[in-house]
Amino acid sequence: MTGKLFIVGTGPGNPAQMTPEAEDAIAVATEFFGYGPYLDRLHLRADQRRIASDNREELDRAHAALARAAAGADVCVVSGGDPGIFAMAAAVCEAIDKGPQEWREVDLTITPGVTAMLAVAARIGAPLGHDFCAMSLSDNLKPWDVITRRLRLAAEAGLVIALYNPISKARPWQLGEAFEVLRQVLPAQVPVIFGRAAGRPDERIAVMPLGEADAGRADMATCVIIGSPETRIIAREGKHDLVYTPRSFTGESH
Template sequence: ALPGARIESAAGLALAIAEAPVAVQQLGRPRGRLAVIGLGPGAAELMVPAVKAELARAQDILGYETYVRMAGPFRDDQVQHCTDNREEMQRARHAFELAAQGRSVVVVSSGDPGVFAMAAAVLEALHASSDPAWQRVDLEILPGVSASLATAAQAGAPLGHDFCVMSLSDNLKPWSIIEKRLDLAAQADLVLAFYNPISKSRPHQLGVALDIVRRHRDGQTPVVLGRDIGRPGQTLKVVSLAELQPQMVDMRTMVLVGSSTTCRFDRADGREWVYTPRWY
């Protein structure tokens, strides 16, 4: 029976009449929602509308602190949960714990969440869980503009034909696997997009990677270097494979190595266009 309700019955039928309208939103627990979103490369105009709408409805925002700050500003009632960039699985589990309580939760990635980002960690956490409350969470993955696509658009169309996207970081996979995949992708004449190309902890690996690629590519192959594309201070440079040196690149640089058909030509503003034709 409803508290304070008046009971009336007629012909064996009992009705409970509340003293005031029932606040339906306060009954039970709402179904929790978890959205894994991609912010794009950083510029607000490159964030897709669905992601902006998800951020506006969120109660909790989780992610690497740098990316959470990029997603703001936030309202006073929105809770930010910032963690280190290496705490992906802990972040994913925390997100499900919050969403299972009926909250609207967002996990933030830069670029696209499915490209070397949080979508895989969230799904791995759900796959490993036996908690039925996690299974009931309304889970959605919302795409974003990845760094490779943003850099390619600035340069022209270097990804205009078949291409391969690789991370050169060996934090989560053996370097021997990276070398094997590099050799096969370069041999297959795919345009190559390198994420995480170099860092202070592995300064030599980009040089080794370039040596592998040079076994299969002409020295005049165009290479696009896009640093912080979509963010303040972005830079874009086109060099040849023969000219490229590891010191030209840092962790915030996207490296696009052309195929045998990739072309470069001068623009009217003194820069260059780079494109890969859609034919052989």
């Protein structure tokens, strides 16, 4: 008899942004697999076991969790944000796809969560208020020329672009080059939002025009949102600017 496998999203890191559904799944499971800092967000009981791994070991973690669930344990795989957005749900599906038959029999439940770009957008206005895309800038799992082609087409399509995994110690130059690619397509005034740790005590949100966007402003915990030519800035006295993309398309650049 197989156990249950939950894949939960803990949201952006602010406990008030985690859903009750995720909390309920966490209460049921007894073994927790995840990247250490995400597991640190949980308040586990003495009978709940924690198996932390590095954030680049997603597929190994998925294998380990599936093996335990197939053996009858009630297992929880813990993601930050939403588990379906550049996170563990795809890794677990991939493991099931390529793994033994018994992994397909595991009772799988995925609970959605607030993904980083939504939390960043909420703090600054509504930059994702119209058509947009979300892309991972990591070239660990896809060739860099696929990434630059996608960036160019997305910008030509007039989509706002949310970038996940914009930069890391092992990938220091990619975000700067992405800005270069986008400057060839988009006006220099298009707003770029650097949204770090939205909703957490160490939150830091900055907005600057694409023409001056500095990749050094981003780190691993940053979601970068690049506006479209339609995206607008509202100045407010004594309050931070609001950035939003109107619901209607006028064809005007600002």
